Amino acid sequence: MAQSAAVATARANRRGEAFSWACIAPLVLVLGPFFLAPLLAVIAASVFQTDGFGGMTPAFDLSSYREILTSGLTFNLYWETVKFTVLTWFFSLVIGFFVAYFLVFHVRNRLLGLGLFLLCTIPFWTSNIIRMISWIPLLGKQGLINTALLETGLIHEPLEFLLFSSFAVVVAYVHQLTIFMIVPIFNSMGRIDKALVEAAVDAGASRFDVMRLIILPLSKSGIALGSIFVVSIVMGDFFVVKVMSGGGSASVVGAFYEDVGVLQYPKAAASAVLLTVVLMVAVALILRTVDIRKEITR
């Protein structure tokens, strides 16, 4: 009797295990060939030797890493990229947080709130590149803003910092990426029990206290998720920097793209591996501040 029960349990376990495998199979099938394999190829390429003309010979040569890690250029590139990342992260967080806050707590009608939320995604229907390029006629020397300021007599020389500058890069990034903050923050705020806010107000909390002591801590998971999106996208991008800085600024990815252009594959691969490691550390740090798994299943 007991034995057959044990067998049944074992069979059930096995079936459960098979079910789990079936559940993750699609993800494994996608991640294996499209993420893991290329990543391994890049890691392998980063320790190969090259003849400088695109030919590679298998080896275990760490000279590419040595070159990157001892170069002042790497430091400057990361400094530049991190600067853009932090600025973009900060502005998209502030804007994203308040937009989500408004949609969740100030729009009383839930349906209207959802409708407005969908409105936020409309700019997303056009391509990134178009959204970025459309800033150029606005910010240029003879652009709309400069023309308007010149004609109202507020300035006498066009403001050059508006375009082809770090300012322009950050504007374009914030425009592109704020939606990645709004969505997860909106989602986590939506799950805050409104009664909690009412209770706090009844107990004499000011609006600022409610924000600081209730909403902010309870939106942490959304903020963390949004931050991961923004940080990884900005650090992994080069095109916005290239166009909006007018080529006046470089980025980590832009630099190794150019290495690929002159067929320096191992060095480009080593730079890519380094960036992956840096990003993993950044994501790990973000995740340390909040237990996303717990928050999401809350």
Next chain:
Amino acid sequence: MTNDDTGMTKISKSGAKRPSRRSLLKGAAAVAGAAVVGDPIRGFPTVWAQDIKDIELRHIGVSYSVVQPIGVQASKDLGFKVSMQNLDTSAAINRFITQPNTVDIADLEGWQAKLAAKRGVIQGIETKKIKEFDNFLPIFTKGELDGHKIPRQGISPYQALYLASKDATELHDGVSDWMTNVPQVYNADSLGYRPDLIGHPVTEWKELINPKYKGKAAILDVPAIGIMDAALCFESADLIKYGDKGNMTKPEIDFTINKLIELKKDGQFRATWTTFEQSVSLMAAGEVIIQSMWSPAVAAVRVKQIPCSYAAMNIKDGKEGYRGWCNGMGLMRHLTGKKLDAAYEYLNWYLSGWQGAFVSRYGYYSPVPSTAKKFMTDAEWQYWYEGKPSPEIVKDPFGQPMEPVGTKRDGGSFIERVTNISCWNTLMDESAYMNKRWNDFKVA
């Protein structure tokens, strides 16, 4: 990358428009002659229409050289399909080297031909099968033009054109029976500027770094050629004398980049550009008044009714001169049998004149102008090749008016422009180091 694709979109988009009836008839006649009669003396195999109609050739390269309407015309004339694909310079060479089997005809610059040969991804092209080979300008067969030696700073087309055998991986100096590629289009690059704002004709590269134009200048951001534009400027300003601008030593690279960084910190450059379209919009939007530029980009600015001139950079005292470039078609090694025959037909079609006339209408040149001339009007020939005032309105390849009667081409005649080329696009031996230093300039 996506951005360079825009290079010639203007040309591609309006490509549906018909070429003139005259050129169409001529083209059809010439091709019919070529395809049906063949060349009995050289024994060129005649490929029959029924065998070739299923063939598709993929011609891949940069947008200013691999141009959609040319592929459309070729397909029409040849009876098999030619599909054109555009990639930027670095994506193209990476594709040729890492995925050679996805390409049939590789559009190569001299340095790319050298690399492709070295990697063994292309096969030698038999000069005997190239009908117009004997009519190539001596630039390509002797390394000279009009008695003038074509300089070898950088990599001149002649240097990268020949192989000792079909499967050779090293270049051969001097004419042989095998070519790395069939040259198809070339030009001389210099600076574009706003004559109304600069106030005098620009004939020296150092104008680009003139402090008068602080914040109103731009330089090309393709490291391999941007650094040559910078070198031409610094030589012009007597800051340095290079051994070979096309193959700098490390100290020369350091000097050049440090000087660029200094200029950048002083605010000389408003921007840098990487694509044809970017250079047009920088100039047209009034962001810059002088910059590295390509000849059709200057024309594109002028079409917008904005005055823009192309600097005539004739060589003076061993300084100045244009930066030349040349693209040619290489046959990938995997081509065999009928497909290879079709590819040879395609190469021969390219040199038969229609394409040469087409590219000349935006300022580029054909390696066999004698065939291109047959497809051009006398007025076009006088304007584009002879540098004479145009007796008619100058029209672009699609018949849109570009210049009024009496306009003379900036820089003058073909001979004058090409013999004043002082260096050629290239990839330096120290390219890895140069690239790293170029990024120092970018991030400074």
